[in-house]
Amino acid sequence: MCLNPSPALLDVPVAGRLLGLSRAATYRRLGEFPLLPTSGRKKVVRAKLEEMIGRRFSDEEIAAARVAEVSERC
Numbered sequence: 001m002c003l004n005p006s007p008a009l010l011d012v013p014v015a016g017r018l019l020g021l022s023r024a025a026t027y028r029r030l031g032e033f034p035l036l037p038t039s040g041r042k043k044v045v046r047a048k049l050e051e052m053i054g055r056r057f058s059d060e061e062i063a064a065a066r067v068a069e070v071s072e073r074c
Helices: 014-016 023-028 045-054 059-073
Strands: 009-011 043-045
Touching: 009 014, 009 045, 009 059, 014 023, 014 043, 014 045, 014 059, 043 045
Parallel strands: none
Antiparallel strands: 009 043
């Protein structure tokens, strides 16, 4: 699996997991996330999310959240 070391955009479930939310809770609170305005798949703007919560996510945290999300879906 190839992981981008510093993604500017995060998948919605990964962003939620970084905040300690379940997948269902993340989608219930979707309006609170800084989403990229597109008509396709929703993406969370990492820099704006980090600004909202007042901290930066390390590449390791993002990689772990991605792995956890993928393993939960399998």
